[in-house]
Amino acid sequence: MRIAEPASRQPVAAPLLEVRNLVVRYGKKGAAAVDDVSFTIARGETLGLVGESGSGKTTIGRAILGLQPVTSGEIWFDGKNITRASVAERRSLQGDLRAVFQDPYSSLNPRRPIGEALAEPLRVAGVPRAERSLRADEALAAVGLPLGSGARYPRQFSGGQRQRIAIARALVTDPRLVVCDEAVSALDLSTQAQVLNLLAELRTGADLGYLFIAHDMAVVEFLAQRVVVLNRGRIVEQGTTAEVLQNPQNHYTRVLMAASPVPDPDEQARRREAWQALKATAPAA
Ligand SMILES: Nc1ncnc2c1ncn2[C@@H]1O[C@H](COP(=O)(O)OP(=O)(O)OP(=O)(O)O)[C@@H](O)[C@H]1O
Ligand SMILES: [Mg+2]
Incomplete structure (x- = not known):
């Protein structure tokens, strides 16, 4: 075992993905875009990563995919430390660890x-x-x-x-983990629902995990078993989707939830007002 487990707990298989104390800085002197972030994803699990624009979601996804150098901390995939994997090692991971981005048009030749x-x-x-x-x-x-x-x-x-x-x-x-970064954000609500259903269907029986990045809580609620809430590069809350959504402990999480788009325009207007009211009262971080 790499990690010391409490004696009462049975030994468990290593998680599919483990991010430990991840720090990413852009430039030598810049503030940390990702600051001491730790989470795991079990085999076949969908973890939602939410937070407003600029909170560091894409940076975390890119670090996991090897597209962004890591300042400190570790990333383990399937029991291997891939934090500073070589080009050849990344190549051998390519089939198991894949990505879906927001704008497929720019990534399709x-x-x-x-x-x-x-x-x-x-x-x-x-x-x-x-x-x-x-x-x-x-x-x-x-x-x-x-x-x-x-x-x-x-x-x-x-x-x-x-x-x-x-x-x-x-x-x-036939990957083990897919990083979906705002994979449905550019779609209208009915297409979004179709694609979300498709993602849910495809993981069934496939032992497929997702890191599902979105700024929209409603989208995450549909797909994720657990949620990590990010604010300014730091985790402010994490737990099962039900726990976090039914009883958000953090003011920022409540703000994000109120900002989620919904199909009903009246409900949307109500939420927008609630969101603005919440934002106005947000403690300065
Ligand atoms: N290439 C870069 N060079 C310098 N700073 C960057 C770069 N990419 C991102 N940043 C900064 O890092 C922080 C996190 O950005 P990131 O793209 O990870 O946020 P995000 O949560 O994905 O936001 P969004 O919801 O808008 O996609 C921001 O402050 C951003 O300005
Ligand atoms: Mg992003």
């Missing part, structure tokens, strides 16, 4: 049919050429895209469909 975009991570993961297009087609079918979609280009799909393509590309390698 416009000149490449999407079937090829899905075959690429399979090539990196060492899947034989003969299997790749079959696996790509299966992944596209799993996210509800019509047969033959693999031959089409990104511009030939709607925003919601492109987000499904991004999800298919994340899942095609």
Whole structure:
């Protein structure tokens, strides 16, 4: 065991992901964008990471994905310390640890049919050429895209469909953890609901964990078993989704909850007012 467990507790398998005392600074003298953040994600678990704009959510996601250097602290994935993984080590992780970002259009090559975009991570993961297009087609079918979609280009799909393509590309390698950074934020509410349902469906029976980053509590409530609330780079609250939402301990968490968009315009207006009232009374941090 790497971690000392209380004697009363049975030894448990290492978590799928463990972030320990993570600190990320942009520039040598800058303030910490992420300051002493620790959390775990169990196998098959969805952890929601919420906080307002600039609170450090994307920075944490990027550090886990190896896209952002870590100032101090550690990131463990599947029992391995990946904090400063080499390029080769990252490459070998690529199939197990994947990402879906807010704007798939910018990450999909416009000149490449999407079937090829899905075959690429399979090539990196060492899947034989003969299997790749079959696996790509299966992944596209799993996210509800019509047969033959693999031959089409990104511009030939709607925003919601492109987000499904991004999800298919994340899942095609059969990963253990997917970092979803504002993966549904750009979608209208009905498309958002479809994509959230799809994400929930895809994890069923797949032992698939998500780090689900969103500024919207309602979206997190739908998908996450546990929630971490971030404010200015620090965790202000964490717990099961039910605990945090039913009985938020922190003023900031209540502010975030009141700011969540809802489909009913009257309810939305009420929440906006409540939000503004809460913001006005927020203690200066
Ligand atoms: N490349 C960068 N260089 C310098 N500072 C950065 C950089 N990226 C982010 N920051 C700063 O780090 C802090 C956290 O940013 P981050 O993007 O992680 O927030 P976020 O919670 O994802 O916000 P949003 O909800 O708007 O996406 C912010 O203060 C931001 O200005
Ligand atoms: Mg962000």
